[in-house]
Amino acid sequence: MSHNKIANKLQNLQSSAIRELLKHSKMDGVISLGGGIPDPNLFDREGLQIAMDNVLTHGWKDAFQYGLSEGSPELRGAICQLMKERAISCDIDDVVVTSGSQQSLDILARALINPGDVVVVERPTYLAALQVLQLAEANLMSVGTDGQGMIVDELEALLKTTSVKAVYIVPTFGNPGGVTLTEQRRQQLVALSQRYDFVIIEDDPYGEINFTDKTFTPLISWAAEMGVSDNVIYTSTFSKILAPGARVGWLVVPEWLKRQVVNLKQATDLHTSSLSQSLTYHYLNSGRLADQIALIRQAYKQKCLVLSQHLQNELGDHLTFHQPMGGMFLWAKFKYEMNTTHWLQKTLSNGVVYVPGEFFYCNEPDRSTLRMSYVSTTEENLKEAVMRLKTALN
């Protein structure tokens, strides 16, 4: 049987290094700073149990039956409420429930991108977004980031010479970079989308995991204020704040894209698990989410602090990094030439893994970088991980 070119392309994306990493990170005694996997000890077991009791008592027929491709009206209504708390104004009809952010991105890539269309991402950017964009045969270009997020001036320079279809960005507590786009740059980016007629895909999985008192205005809210609502598509998920296993995320889509997105959702899997949607609705309805988010924020903030302090103390001569203001990741860079993909072999034999930075680039990879997740490891192990990294430098 002959293999298909697209499938082969996807195969190439899954580098053997990443496979090795995933395999070894589950070995006994290895401390993983690898995946962005929520700490299961923080799951709100009681709240989820109560929500499930409600599903099975009041809505079991709906929970086990086919539903609408765009998602259940109850859940979409509850999501609109949640959006309000994030300063995003939307209507039930603007919301499409998906089976998590990954599916949101895949559907958007299929809806928007023709082979060869230019899509701009941050450098570095989210690994799995690269995957679906490459699968859609986008022509990927990247723009640098600094401590204030994407360098929008660099994007503007690119726009002067290149016709861009879409910009993909994680503006708040980014993955992998951990940085947050400033308000000034947010406005600048949205203004550019109007001037140069491109779509912004605003991916916001981590916005609620805020370690500060500051709030950040979503790009979609700036777009509404600036009268260019058609230019921003917003996606978020319950994976990081409730339970990734339920696979529930959502999109807020402008009118012109709605029909295509719903049709693609239908072609993809008819609709997201009614059971997961019902559970999520009843959980939101219980009013427990705010406390749950507060709990996660506090715990991840503390873990982030432990990791960053120990990195500074023990490896400050070797590594430089921006202190995350939220999210799940710390992105570090060696102060000297280093190949973190090669180094992984050594740290692995010392019992610690991370994700080498090069996988987060669509081009010009900076191989002296690495991404460390602090969320699913105990504080004790975070300290131990830093010591193991240090030993691996000798």
Next chain:
Amino acid sequence: MSHNKIANKLQNLQSSAIRELLKHSKMDGVISLGGGIPDPNLFDREGLQIAMDNVLTHGWKDAFQYGLSEGSPELRGAICQLMKERAISCDIDDVVVTSGSQQSLDILARALINPGDVVVVERPTYLAALQVLQLAEANLMSVGTDGQGMIVDELEALLKTTSVKAVYIVPTFGNPGGVTLTEQRRQQLVALSQRYDFVIIEDDPYGEINFTDKTFTPLISWAAEMGVSDNVIYTSTFSKILAPGARVGWLVVPEWLKRQVVNLKQATDLHTSSLSQSLTYHYLNSGRLADQIALIRQAYKQKCLVLSQHLQNELGDHLTFHQPMGGMFLWAKFKYEMNTTHWLQKTLSNGVVYVPGEFFYCNEPDRSTLRMSYVSTTEENLKEAVMRLKTALN
């Protein structure tokens, strides 16, 4: 904002007639013979409740956490057992859990089909399969069916002149035709796949809903016996025998395709809801599925009998049809020229809807056909539906 050609294509597939149908079929007083929607009164509420109790007691952390893209090992093991009962021999590593048959087909289309590749389907065939194959830009061709299923001789004639990449077929209790491929034709089809080097996608959502004492050998089992296992990909689902809302289906894939399918599953939605997978595993583990299937079989058989008898008695002069041996659909054809899409407006105003046959063709539609589902309507209403159809002929 400019629309994308693929998305537009998809939009065209969703004809306004189908939209109308779906809208009106939920109106008060309208009897729907439209969708293939299981009767929720047959859901095993007690069994599902017990299974969920087990999930929340014994495996709640796993049920709410990220999982493997190929599906949970426990569920894949249980699926292998189920496959054994269907005379299919497979290993855990051959099974990929999907979010239902629709996703199985979408993933296969993306994994296998390059734009322009010829894919052969039955005439008529499953509407949503046409959708994903068109989305993958397949060159769709069709082969006729009769009371014994696909006319494989017709396929063979086509193969002599045309290079075919894949054949998509629902061999047992087909949708929409309700017919079942004979054993002789099954062997003939599998033998052709070897001689002409194409892949068979065997879609088996209804095989367990058997109204007879006969068993039908899956194509994948014939392929194993004939030494051509690489040529058949099998897909099935728990939607029709357990609960569609959970969105759990599976693929049995040959070795050469495994990596691509798992990578695509990952790119599509990371993995199927862990909660739904856990629930399904615990349900299978409870041993209740066999009784549940027996219950569904009996109920649907009875409903099928009521519909077919009344159709014969009341509309036998107008319609001809094959008596289904299983499944969810009765496919009928007018004995004279008729446009069932136009007629739908009239039946709708008489309070009954069906799906016009033309939507199940990729070409050469026979507009005198219609598909009637008998599963989600009471016996009383099935009788009433036939009377309303009769009135609409006047």
